Amino acid sequence: MLGQDTGIGGYMRDFLNFFYLLIVINVLTASPIYAAATLPHSTTYDCSEWTQGESVTCDEFTIGGSWMTADGALEQIISEANYSDGNGGRGQRHWYGPGENDNSGGLDLPFTNGQTEFWMRIYMRFEEGFYFDTYSGLKYLYFRHSDGAAHNYILIGMGTDGGIDYYTQVGGMSHYRNASNYGWEDIHGGTTSDGTWHCYEIYIKSETGEGTNDGILRVWVDEELIIESTSVDHGLNSNSYEITSVLIGSNAKWIPDEPDFYHDYDDIAICDVNGPAGGFIQDANGNDMIGPADATSTGTLSIGSGTGSLGVGAGSGSMTVSQ
Numbered sequence: 001m002l003g004q005d006t007g008i009g010g011y012m013r014d015f016l017n018f019f020y021l022l023i024v025i026n027v028l029t030a031s032p033i034y035a036a037a038t039l040p041h042s043t044t045y046d047c048s049e050w051t052q053g054e055s056v057t058c059d060e061f062t063i064g065g066s067w068m069t070a071d072g073a074l075e076q077i078i079s080e081a082n083y084s085d086g087n088g089g090r091g092q093r094h095w096y097g098p099g100e101n102d103n104s105g106g107l108d109l110p111f112t113n114g115q116t117e118f119w120m121r122i123y124m125r126f127e128e129g130f131y132f133d134t135y136s137g138l139k140y141l142y143f144r145h146s147d148g149a150a151h152n153y154i155l156i157g158m159g160t161d162g163g164i165d166y167y168t169q170v171g172g173m174s175h176y177r178n179a180s181n182y183g184w185e186d187i188h189g190g191t192t193s194d195g196t197w198h199c200y201e202i203y204i205k206s207e208t209g210e211g212t213n214d215g216i217l218r219v220w221v222d223e224e225l226i227i228e229s230t231s232v233d234h235g236l237n238s239n240s241y242e243i244t245s246v247l248i249g250s251n252a253k254w255i256p257d258e259p260d261f262y263h264d265y266d267d268i269a270i271c272d273v274n275g276p277a278g279g280f281i282q283d284a285n286g287n288d289m290i291g292p293a294d295a296t297s298t299g300t301l302s303i304g305s306g307t308g309s310l311g312v313g314a315g316s317g318s319m320t321v322s323q
Contacts (some may be wrong), residue, residue, distance in 0.1 A: 009042070035060045036110040038255035040271035044089030050077040051215060052105050064106030064247050066166065069097035073260045075104040075249065082118050083123045086293045091266035095148050096138070098257040109270075114146055114242025116206035118272050121199065121290040122248070124265040128195025130260035131256060132184070138252030138263070140270030143204070145241040153250070154202060154235060158184035158191065164226060166202070166217055171235025176217055182226045196264075198222055199292055204243070206236035223292060225283055246270070266295040 037060040047058035052074035075097035075295060081091030095104040102245060124140060141294040144151045150169040155161060165185030166176040179293050190192045197221050207215035215232035235241060248265055255261065269276055270291050301311025 036112040038112040038268065039115070040269070040274065040276045041109075042267075042269040043155070043266055043279065044087045045077050045082070045091050046089030049078065049079065049090065052076070056107070061107045061109055063238055064108045064249060067103060067105045068304065069095050069104060069260050071097055071260050073097065073104055073262075075106060081125075081262075081264040081266060083125070083264075083293070085197070086267035087167060089266070091264050092248065094252070094263045094265065095260050096252050096255045096258050097264065098255050100253035100255075101251045102255065103251050104249070105249050108247050109268075110247050111243070114244045115272060117204065117243055118237045118243065118270060119201065119203045119276075119288070119290050120246065121201040121267075121269045121293075122265055123197050123199055123267045125195065125266075125295065126188075126193035127262045128193055129192050130193040130261045131264075132158055132162075133254045133256040136252070136254045137165065139250040140200075140248075140263075141202070142250050143243050144245045144246035144247060145236065146244050147241055151247075156184055158186075164219055164221065166219065166227065168232065168234055169242065170239060171207070171215075171253040172233035174233070176227055176229055176232065177227065178226045182221070187221060197264075201291075203287075203289065204234060207238050210238045212238065218287060218289075220283065220289060223226050223283070223289075225285065228287075269293075297306045308318050 009163075023261070029210045041060070042290060043061075044058035047060060050056055052063070052066075052068070052112070058077060064075070075095070075267045076093040076095055077090050078089050081093040082089060084090060092107055094106060095101065122141070137155045139153045141153045142151050142153045147170070152166070152168050152170060157165065163177045163181035165183075168174055168176075185191060187198055199220075201220040201223075203216065203218040205216040207213060213233045215234045215236070217227060217229045217232045217234075219227035236243070248268070249263070271290060275288070276290045281291040283289055
């Protein structure tokens with residue numbers, strides 16, 4: 001018996017004690033409740049240093065995956081990964097080992113509400129001397145949707161099929177690239193990383209419905225528009241899907257047989273049609289964008305002169321490019 005009093009009061013006290021015990025057990029054994037990012041959202045990783053395997057408590061991030069490199073390198077949030085010209089805090093360090101799919105776990109950023117139109121800006125730096133072996137690429141963002149199956153992603157690579165490449169695994173299954181295959185060597189000035197920070201931004205707007213290819217994609221690198229298409233099937237509204245989270249840091253191929261290389265992320269900003277906290281800026285074509293980390297007010301961004309045409313994936317569009 002739970003108590004010695006066998007009267008009505010004793011039985012009631014025992015019942016309440018048992019009820020409270022059940023509540024405590026339920027709390028201790030329940031699945032954890034994760035926070036999620038409400039847009040607009042930004043992070044400078046201004047939190048305690050963290051290593052994969054520990055509980056992560058930083059700006060709504062959750063664990064991306066349990067992978068580690070063959071040499072044991074794990075995802076980190078550390079001061080050494082901070083973008084020094086940004087807004088402070090720390091940064092995220094992702095790791096790659098030799099060959100294919102040898103990487104640390106990444107971090108996932110879930111959204112409070114699913115999105116079918118949003119902008120995302122990140123800063124990335126690859127360890128100086130990082131390079132690819134033959135044709136290669138790495139998926140730096142995965143856009144996870146509400147079905148939980150195959151996801152759209154954007155990669156950076158080099159070689160015949162490399163370049164900046166957005167792939168719609170759940171839509172038209174098309175690759176969207178710059179007509180000149182703009183990618184790794186254009187950004188870093190050669191085949192090896194220049195070891196400096198570069199600004200990447202993407203805008204995704206869903207197609208209107210099933211059987212339509214009227215979605216929009218724009219990709220900027222260092223504030224220059226390098227991909228634009230207005231005929232994209234992202235596989236969102238056409239499948240009644242929404243983007244529910246973004247995986248930051250994923251897999252790669254072919255990384256050379258060298259010691260593990262790191263890849264840093266910092267100063268991330270994401271917004272919906274209501275804009276970032278400081279308001280949109282405009283690129284040279286008048287397109288809304290979040291812009292660089294030091295963009296604090298609405299304005300016009302100049303990204304060079306001259307015009308050109310762009311053929312991307314299944315559709316085509318036009319853009320202004322530097323010459």
